[in-house]
Structure formats: C-alpha cells, structure tokens
Amino acid sequence: MGESERDQSSATKPDSYEAAVERLEEIIDRLDSGQAGLRETLDLCKEGKELVTYCAGELDEVGEGLKELRLDDLATKLDTASEVG
Amino acid sequence: MEESRIAPPGRVAPDLPGPFPVGTYARKLQGWMRERARVQLIGEVTGVGRSKVQAYFELRDGEGAVPCAIWLNDLEKAGLEGAHLRDGAEVVISGGLDYYPGGGQASPNFCFRATHVRLAGEGDLIARLEALRKQMRAEGLFELQKQLHRPALPRAIGVVTAERGAARRDLLAGLERRGWGGSLIWGFAPVQDRHAAPAIGRALQDLAARPEVEAIVVTRGGGSLADLWAFCDETLCRTVAMLRVPVISAVGHERDSTLIDDVAAVACSTPTHAAEAAVPLDCLAARESLERCALALRRAGEGAIGTRSRHLGALARGPARALQRERSKLNQKIREIRAASERGLADRAASQRRIGTLVLERARRRAAGADMEKRRDALHRAAVALRAHEPERTLERGYALVEGDGGEPLTSAAEAGAAERISLRFSDGRIRARPEQRDEA
Numbered sequence: 001m002g003e004s005e006r007d008q009s010s011a012t013k014p015d016s017y018e019a020a021v022e023r024l025e026e027i028i029d030r031l032d033s034g035q036a037g038l039r040e041t042l043d044l045c046k047e048g049k050e051l052v053t054y055c056a057g058e059l060d061e062v063g064e065g066l067k068e069l070r071l072d073d074l075a076t077k078l079d080t081a082s083e084v085g
Numbered sequence: 086m087e088e089s090r091i092a093p094p095g096r097v098a099p100d101l102p103g104p105f106p107v108g109t110y111a112r113k114l115q116g117w118m119r120e121r122a123r124v125q126l127i128g129e130v131t132g133v134g135r136s137k138v139q140a141y142f143e144l145r146d147g148e149g150a151v152p153c154a155i156w157l158n159d160l161e162k163a164g165l166e167g168a169h170l171r172d173g174a175e176v177v178i179s180g181g182l183d184y185y186p187g188g189g190q191a192s193p194n195f196c197f198r199a200t201h202v203r204l205a206g207e208g209d210l211i212a213r214l215e216a217l218r219k220q221m222r223a224e225g226l227f228e229l230q231k232q233l234h235r236p237a238l239p240r241a242i243g244v245v246t247a248e249r250g251a252a253r254r255d256l257l258a259g260l261e262r263r264g265w266g267g268s269l270i271w272g273f274a275p276v277q278d279r280h281a282a283p284a285i286g287r288a289l290q291d292l293a294a295r296p297e298v299e300a301i302v303v304t305r306g307g308g309s310l311a312d313l314w315a316f317c318d319e320t321l322c323r324t325v326a327m328l329r330v331p332v333i334s335a336v337g338h339e340r341d342s343t344l345i346d347d348v349a350a351v352a353c354s355t356p357t358h359a360a361e362a363a364v365p366l367d368c369l370a371a372r373e374s375l376e377r378c379a380l381a382l383r384r385a386g387e388g389a390i391g392t393r394s395r396h397l398g399a400l401a402r403g404p405a406r407a408l409q410r411e412r413s414k415l416n417q418k419i420r421e422i423r424a425a426s427e428r429g430l431a432d433r434a435a436s437q438r439r440i441g442t443l444v445l446e447r448a449r450r451r452a453a454g455a456d457m458e459k460r461r462d463a464l465h466r467a468a469v470a471l472r473a474h475e476p477e478r479t480l481e482r483g484y485a486l487v488e489g490d491g492g493e494p495l496t497s498a499a500e501a502g503a504a505e506r507i508s509l510r511f512s513d514g515r516i517r518a519r520p521e522q523r524d525e526a
Contacts, residue, residue: 016236016237017236017238021237021371027382028385031381038390041386042386044385045382045385045386045389048382049379049382052375052382056372056375058238059371059375062238062239062240062265062266062364063264063266063372064266065266066257066261066265066266066269067266067267067268068269068271069268069271070271070273071243071270071271071272071288071291072273074270074295
C-alpha cells in the first residue's frame, strides 16, 4: 500500500457500520498474521482505532434509549411548519 | 381521420344502423346479458344495502369491482343471514349478468345477479392467493425488495401495525433485547377489514418518504387467512414491492403465509424475529466485540513496538556481548597458552637436560678418547718395554728357561738339581731333561 493510499484510507470515513466492521476484521486478521512490518502495523493500528471510534459513535447513536414517535404527529408538525413557513 | 368521423350537425353517425327506440334496445340488451355465461366470482363485499326484495352490494378486489344483487329468498336459501353479508366479508357468488331496463319512471340498472352466495373458505382464498402469487412472481415483484440494502444498525425504523395489539408490545421487547435505542416511528393502521390494505399502504408510503427511516416493519398477530387477507391485497403488495426502503413483514404466526411475506425484503414468523431482522446487529454483543477489537489493536501496537524495542535492545547489547565473548575466548587462550608454555618449559628443560647429558657424554667420550690414546701409547711403550723384558725375548737371544714339572720357573741350580724332571724352554720349544749332577758355582 502506498503512502498516499494509506493516508487516504485512514482518513476516509466508512460508508457504514458494516463496512467499518468488515475493514476492522481485515485489520485484526492482518495484525494477527504477524506479517505486517512496523510501519504497516502502526498505520493499521491507527486506522483500526479510528474505525473503533466510528463504530462506538454509531452504537452510541442508538444506545441512548428508544424514542417512540407517531407518524401522524410528524405529519401534523410538518403541515404546521409548512403553514407557518 | 378523427375529423372525418365527426357527424355533421343534425345527423348522428349516419353510417350506423338505427335509430332504434331506446326501450326496445334496453330489452334486447337485457336478453343479451342474460344469455352470457353464468360464472362464480370471489371478492370482498362492500356497500351492502337492502330493499324489500333484494340485497345490493359491490364485490371488489384490488383490480376492480362489479355491482351485485341477490334476491332475499335466494339469500335465505344460501343460509346466510344479514349479519354474514357484511362489508369486508370475502364471499363466493354464482350467477350471471343482468340488466333492468327501467321504465317510464324507473331507472335502469345493471348488476351481476347472484343466485347463490357463500362465505369464501380457506380453499377459495388459498387458490386466489396462489394465482396472485404466480402472477406477481412472474412479474419479478418478489425480488425487488430483496435486492435492497438493509443496514446493520438503522437509526430510525418505521412500524406499521395496529395501535392496540400484542405485536406492538412484542416488537418493542425484541428491539430492547437487541440493545437498540434508536427512533421508532409508529404508523398505526387497521389490520383487518376492507380499509386495512389501503391504510397500511398509505402508512408504508409515508414512512418510506421520511429520509431518516432505514427499515419498515409491518406486523400483526395471527388469525385465519380471511383475517389476514388485507396482507394479501394485490395493490398493497405491489406498493411494498416498489418501495425503496426494505420492508420486514411479520404477519400472523409461523404457519401463516401472506402475499406481503413474498414481496417483502424479509418475512418473519413473529414480531420478535422482525425486531432482529430490522436491527441485524445485536448492539450489546457489538459493544463487547468492539471492546475486544480495541484491546487487540492496542496489544498489536504496543506489542509491535515492544518486540522491536527488545530486539533493538538486544542488538544494541550485541557488540558488548560479542566483545565479552571474544574476551572470554582470549582469556581461555591465554590460560591455554600459559599452561602450554609451562608444559613447554618443563619439556624444554628436560630436553635441555637430555641435550646437556648427551653433550657431557660426548665431551666425556671425547675426553675419554684422548686419555685412551695416551694410555694406549703408554701401554704400547710399556708393552714394548715389557716385551723387551719378556723371557721369550731372552730366549730368542739364545737363553733357555728351566721349569719344573709343573711349569714353574726354576731359577736356581739347587731347585733344578732338586727336581726329578725339568723342562728346558727355548724360544722354539721345550725339551724335557733329568738333572744328573749339580755343579757348584
């Protein structure tokens, strides 16, 4: 992996939680293989930590307690907002 | 072309037969309709009304409707009371087309004249469901939803269900067990009557139109196929198939199979199962897994540095260790050399001693040689001198030696005279003799 590619991959936000977990598993597998050199290991750890942070953030988004809304209420609010607007 | 068909003012389509009196035409129409084949129809009853002699209703499904009428006595013969012929009932009717031409005051009326009616049985509904299923599968409508991406961790889920029902409670419990705490948008709708399918369809479309909704669950509890028939509604199922948000159906119990199950992205047997399908990720397990990943990453990073720093440390200590090793080797060599040297000195001393001995021996021998020469000369001279004194030399000069019988020299006349026998020894031999007389000197 080239230097610019590596920078780009670690800086890019994952498309989804699944994509992040999939990449995280790849990283762990690569690290477990023991074949990564020092530079690659440190880069992978950095990228992995960013992915863990992203995934933790996603889990936090749905971890604050279930919020129940009614479609009717949302539609009413929308109508009210459009009338005010 | 179109303009040429427009009749000129005052004349209506002059190329057509007629004009006929409308009453005549109406009666002929009645006759023609009554000659049409008699058939059976199945559908949902709506708009039931009654007169003194007959009952009116529409028989309807997702594709269309037909106005129907049945004489009350035929209705009684069928064993159906008024309560059975009600809105929402699925019925099978048999009969044929009919037309009432009306009269001077009465309005004409077209209807399907039912002569027999019965509530649709499970078999009728299954047959109808299979026909719909076959048609929609052939159109590829079952695959559209299944091709949609279902996020593992949706932030908002829409739910279409009855406001008061066990399905709602079970779905909530399932989501909470999953550890999911996102937004749940309820789209409440009736789930069992002729209004159900259109209301469910509208709720689904409204939920799908909301950008935050990433999956929609449609659920209701169990019942007969007739009870669940709204979820086999063709219009509703076509709507579901065309939605761009994945729909998860959980209608009825495990053995129930409705058409919405076929078109949905996922069909579940229970609301609890639907909760798991709507949130594929077990959030509680995912948190634990994420913690393990974080730990693995930390260990990998620290391990990589630690291993290499230990290796570097070992490399850094290498020269000193090598020096120590070489020093030890050198000391050993020194000890060996010293020991060898000591052994060499001893050997050399012994060797030198041997050499000295040899030298001395040789010197001694050399010294001894010179002495012998002198001695030999002296001996020679002594021998010469001795030989000069040897009796043989005297004998050679003409003397003779007198010896006794035993060879002892007899040096006096007395001794010779006393001996009985004597021997006279000359240089060239000896002779024996007997003294006869002794002469006095």
